[in-house]
Amino acid sequence: MNLTGGKISGTVLLTGVTGGLGAELLPRLLRRHPDCEVAALTRGGTPRQAQDRLEAALDFARLGPEERARVSLLHGDVSHPRFGLSDADWRALASRVGRVFHLAASVDFDLPLAESRAANVDSAREVLAFCGEAARGMRDFRLNYVSTAYVSGRRRGRLMEDELYLGQTFCNGYEQSKFEAEQLVRQAAARLPLTIYRPSQIIGESSEGRIRKFFGYYEFLKLAERGRMPVLPADPLARPDLVPADYVCEAMLHFDADPGAVGRCYHLTAGLERSLSFERIFSQMYRELAARRLDGKGPAKPRMFRPEELEWMASPEELRRFHLSPLKLLLRTYRAYLESERDFDCEATQASLARAGIALPDIESALWLSAGYALGARFGQTGRAGAARSGAARQPA
Known part of the structure; x- marks a missing residue:
């Protein structure tokens, strides 16, 4: 592995390439470092299944033939001992890898804690063991580890950014398992050059709104489009922290090239001042749905209640429809994120990135584009181009 003028030449190990963030990072990594090759660790019941999953990610990444030729399939599982590879293959891989981007994680909030730990803590442990082997032979070795801003739990x-455990409890097994995984990574910082990144809730990239994985905001959007959201169980004034995928990826690549980032942890978040309230987010959502109809009449925006007020503020008919709606299951999963806001310190990180020309995109514009992309690509409606031809598409109010 050589690092000259911030350019990597050699092999980069990338986990989570088939996820929402990995498929955004991959093309940027290849184009920023034209002399590197990427070993993409990919799960699959068979090598063919793993190859198919990788090909779908490469298609989403819009890689050309020359870029695809620099990506090789590594069929394995990051949470298994030695990634499920033979000892010889594991050591051979470690001998040529000088950069690791560990993005793979289970973001299923409903998993039991033991299963979340198996996915997130075990994978961190295996990546750290691999990095310990790889770092012995690489002068410029670095690990880039993606945690989450929500290791803060219910605090x-x-x-x-420099805090981790302050006695907090957690909203779900995902948060706790990512907290435990970050503990392992921080302990390894004494012997490995590494950087930790804590993104908040990732939405589509900011120029086109493209996103590979649809959860969180997009699950509510899908229900709204289908008229299955009889009430809005959220604190209208709370501001969820949403951040575009491209901002997160550009930030990671910038800090990866910065020797001063070794041993640091960065909040890749929007911050409260740049975040939108639930009232504004859901109002925009319903305006977008109306704008995609030829008559301009989308589903009516339902009344919004704080989740704890729902049972005594909603009408009997609203409650009846709520209890019959898939929204009830979503509330069980996301309630903790709908009833309050988190104040992630990110000013110094944003200022550092801005000096490098990496500015946080406008969140409202990115969310608007992302909603249009999700509705067109995922939910079976005509794309934004069709809405524009009808005169319905517009910028957010």
């Missing part, structure tokens, strides 16, 4: 107040 409130100002949430700082």
Whole structure:
């Protein structure tokens, strides 16, 4: 592995390439470092299944033939001992890898804690063992580890980048398992050059709104489009922290090239001042749905209640429809993120990135584009081009 002028030449190990963030990072990694090759660790019941999953990610990444030729399939599982590889293959891989981007994670909030740990903590442990082997032979070795801003759990107040455990409890097994995984990574920082990244809720990239994985906001959008959201169970004034995928990827690549980022943890978040309230987000959602109809009449925006107020503020008919709706299951999963906001400290990180020309995109514009992309590509409606031809498409109010 050589690092000259910030350019990587050699092999980069990338986990999570088939996820929403990995498919955005891959093309940027290849284009920023034209002399590197990427070993994409990919799960699959068979090598053919793993190859198919990787090909779908490469298609989403819009890679050309020369770029595809620089990506090789590594069939395995990041949470298995030695990634499920033979000892000889594992050591051979370690001998040529000088950069690791560990993005793979299970983001299923409903998994039991043991299963979340198997996916997130075990994978971190295996990646760290691999990095320990790889770092012995690589002068410029680096590990880039993607955590989550929500390792803060249920804590409130100002949430700082250099804090981890302050006695907090967690909203689900995902948060706790990512917290435990970050503990392992921080302990390894004494012997490995690494950087930790904590993104918040990732939405589509900011120029086209493209996104590979649809969860969180997009699950509510899907229900709204189908008229299956009889009420809005959210604090209208709370501001969820949403961040575009391209901002996260550009930030990681920037800090990866910065020797001063070794041993640091960065909140890749929007911050409260740049975040939108639920009232504004859902209002925009329903405006977008109306704008995609030729008559301009989309589903009516339902009344919004704080989740804890729902049972005594909603009408009997609203409650009846709610209890029959898939929204009830979504509320069980996401309630903790709908009833309050988190104040992630990110000013210094944003200022550092801005000096490098990496500015946080406008969140409202990115969300608007992302909603249009999701509706067109995922939910079976005509794309934004069709809405534009009808005169319905417009910028957010």
